Amino acid sequence: AQSVTQLGSHVSVSEGALVLLRCNYSSSVPPYLFWYVQYPNQGLQLLLKYTSAATLVKGINGFEAEFKKSETSFHLTKPSAHMSDAAEYFCAVSSGGATNKLIFGTGTLLAVQP
Amino acid sequence: DVKVTQSSRYLVKRTGEKVFLECVQDMDHENMFWYRQDPGLGLRLIYFSYDVKMKEKGDIPEGYSVSREKKERFSLILESASTNQTSMYLCATSPRLAVGELFFGEGSRLTVL
Numbered sequence A: 001a002q003s004v005t006q007l008g009s010h011v012s013v014s015e016g017a018l019v020l021l022r023c024n025y026s027s028s029v030p031p032y033l034f035w036y037v038q039y040p041n042q043g044l045q046l047l048l049k050y051t052s053a054a055t056l057v058k059g060i061n062g063f064e065a066e067f068k069k070s071e072t073s074f075h076l077t078k079p080s081a082h083m084s085d086a087a088e089y090f091c092a093v094s095s096g097g098a099t100n101k102l103i104f105g106t107g108t109l110l111a112v113q114p
Numbered sequence B: 001d002v003k004v005t006q007s008s009r010y011l012v013k014r015t016g017e018k019v020f021l022e023c024v025q026d027m028d029h030e031n032m033f034w035y036r037q038d039p040g041l042g043l044r045l046i047y048f049s050y051d052v053k054m055k056e057k058g059d060i061p062e063g064y065s066v067s068r069e070k071k072e073r074f075s076l077i078l079e080s081a082s083t084n085q086t087s088m089y090l091c092a093t094s095p096r097l098a099v100g101e102l103f104f105g106e107g108s109r110l111t112v113l
Helices: none
Strands: A003-007 A010-014 A019-026 A032-038 A044-050 A056-058 A064-068 A073-078 A087-094 A108-113 B004-006 B010-013 B019-025 B031-038 B042-051 B054-057 B065-070 B073-078 B087-094 B108-112
Touching (some): A019 A032, A019 A087, A019 A108, A032 A064, A032 A073, A044 A056, A044 A064, B004 B087, B019 B031, B019 B087, B031 B073, B042 B065, B073 B087
Parallel strands (some): A010 A108
Antiparallel strands (some): A019 A073, A056 A064, A087 A108, B004 B019, B031 B087, B065 B073
């Protein structure tokens, strides 16, 4: 079985500060890992994905994540937070396959203070 | 751009009513999903479909059924709504071979009184 754990349901940073959102996964097979973002009153959209190529993955809006197998982690970072980054972020894992099932974490709500 | 349209953004229903949530996509994607989103619980998969008339149970199918008669449309049915089904429901689609790349609708917020 696969699962993801997001540490911290709420994270608050100042504008311009580093953003670090934590995600640890559990998987008995090589995982595919994802970060999705949900802005207020909207559906989720894909931020970035790891599919066993480069371990450092760059996504949209300046975000990136690093796959660390030894730590079973896939933390999301951004060097400098912007007010528009305020949203809920979800980590997700998949074992692949044609049906494309994703297992989501419980989400981290990011607040950006001026 | 992929467009995933959910028929109702907000619904209020009474306990015991039959509820239909409709989802339509315009990109010819094979896979379609229904998730439920609750605070502190994230997204949980209710049902998914990988082809017309094909469906599989997700993690929390109890109290729900689905219908996929046409490729572009995937319906979620609550046969007899209960208060514990008050939630945000999200529909998503994906091409068969695009691992993890789901396209979501804006969601349907259902309140059951």
